[in-house]
Amino acid sequence: MLDSTRLRPNGVTLVSVLQACAQSNDLVFGKEVHQFIIERKIQMDFSAHNSLIGLYVKFGSLDHARELSNEMSNKDEITYGSIISRYMAHGFVDKAMDLLWEIKNPRLSTWNAVI
Secondary structure, three states: OOOOOOOOOOHHHHHHHHHHHHHOOOHHHHHHHHHHHHHOOOOOOHHHHHHHHHHHHHOOOHHHHHHHHHHOOOOOHHHHHHHHHHHHHOOOHHHHHHHHHHOOOOOHHHHHHHO
């Protein structure tokens, strides 16, 4: 995927590759995919953004994940929940609560991420 000049991955491809990186504990290749996305100026939908955020939070890169979420014009429960749950897991309760209060109407799944 990374060496081809003719093929252009879509959102489904990106989600699949990013999830494979997370599942195989391969942050290095995940970062290469992220760089590929940036260099090729590939538009990312919710699923692709959330997969990328999920990759970074899994490996404890919470500040980077938060930066990515800040770049999103709209966020969903998965975006918030993944970051909040990892803030809590790493003991950053204040950051988790600050992010929770940014949500206009948090759903039960987001509240559960805090617990």
